[in-house]
Amino acid sequence: MELVGRRYDTYEAVCIKIKGEKISSIELLPDSEAAGLPFIAPAMFDLQINGYGGIWFNKPGLTSDEVCQVLEKHYQYGITRLCPTLITSSFEDYISGFTAIREACEENSWAQQMVPGCHLEGPYISPIQGPRGAHPLDQVRAADWDEFCRLQELSGNRIRLITLAPKSITRFLLSKKQLLPVLSSRLVIRQQNRNTSWRLLKPGLN
Numbered sequence: 632m633e634l635v636g637r638r639y640d641t642y643e644a645v646c647i648k649i650k651g652e653k654i655s656s657i658e659l660l661p662d663s664e665a666a667g668l669p670f671i672a673p674a675m676f677d678l679q680i681n682g683y684g685g686i687w688f689n690k691p692g693l694t695s696d697e698v699c700q701v702l703e704k705h706y707q708y709g710i711t712r713l714c715p716t717l718i719t720s721s722f723e724d725y726i727s728g729f730t731a732i733r734e735a736c737e738e739n740s741w742a743q744q745m746v747p748g749c750h751l752e753g754p755y756i757s758p759i760q761g762p763r764g765a766h767p768l769d770q771v772r773a774a775d776w777d778e779f780c781r782l783q784e785l786s787g788n789r790i791r792l793i794t795l796a797p798k799s800i801t802r803f804l805l806s807k808k809q810l811l812p813v814l815s816s817r818l819v820i821r822q823q824n825r826n827t828s829w830r831l832l833k834p835g836l837n
Contacts, residue, residue: 637665639672647671674711678792679750681716688728689720698735702745712747714792719753719766722778729786736787748791751782755799762796774799794821 632649644660682688683701690697698715705713717728729749736743753766755774763771774795783790 634671635660636669636671639670644668645671672709675709676712677705677710678714679716679752680705680710680713681718688715688717688732689724691724691727693727693731695731695734695738698731699739699742702735702742712745714748714750715746716750716752719756719770721770722782725782726785729782729789733785733787733789736789746789749786749789750792750794751779751790752794755793755795757796792819792821 634647634649636645636647637643638645642665644662644665646658646660647654648656648658680688680701682690683704686693686697686701688698688701701715702713715728715732717725720728732746732749736746754770754772756766756771757763758768758771779790779793
């Protein structure tokens, strides 16, 4: 495969040759050929994609075909890796969402490559108006390790990022029994970014 275009960083015209899954050579072309050529740049990785075109990963009854539709649409924006994100919702909605994502990845190698992990944004977040944002208040709840483990199983161990309120982070980390599975599953914990205090995290981090 050959790609001809302008480097995004130097604007130089280049011919990039690809063999298999690797770049085999990059050849500079005359500057006179640069005009009108498309830019060639590294693909983007988006950590939070909630859906596309009216299809949300929280959608009740989500199917693997719908997951693929959402994923495929992001290629046009230069996104080749993304984390499907499910916000605060009912356990039933999580079941359909994570099951559909798992099935899409298991059935399609390109989807498996595009989804390095899922992002669970909630439901263990602050109920306070403002920090809660658009998350439905009636579905916000205290951190539940057992519920999370069930979701992780449904996803095929694909939940790699979770957004938590500070008190929820403490609940997740207070027990060594829970901390070891978190570390072994390569789960990244992200603190909810508003109206929070690191003082609340000390019991779990010490």
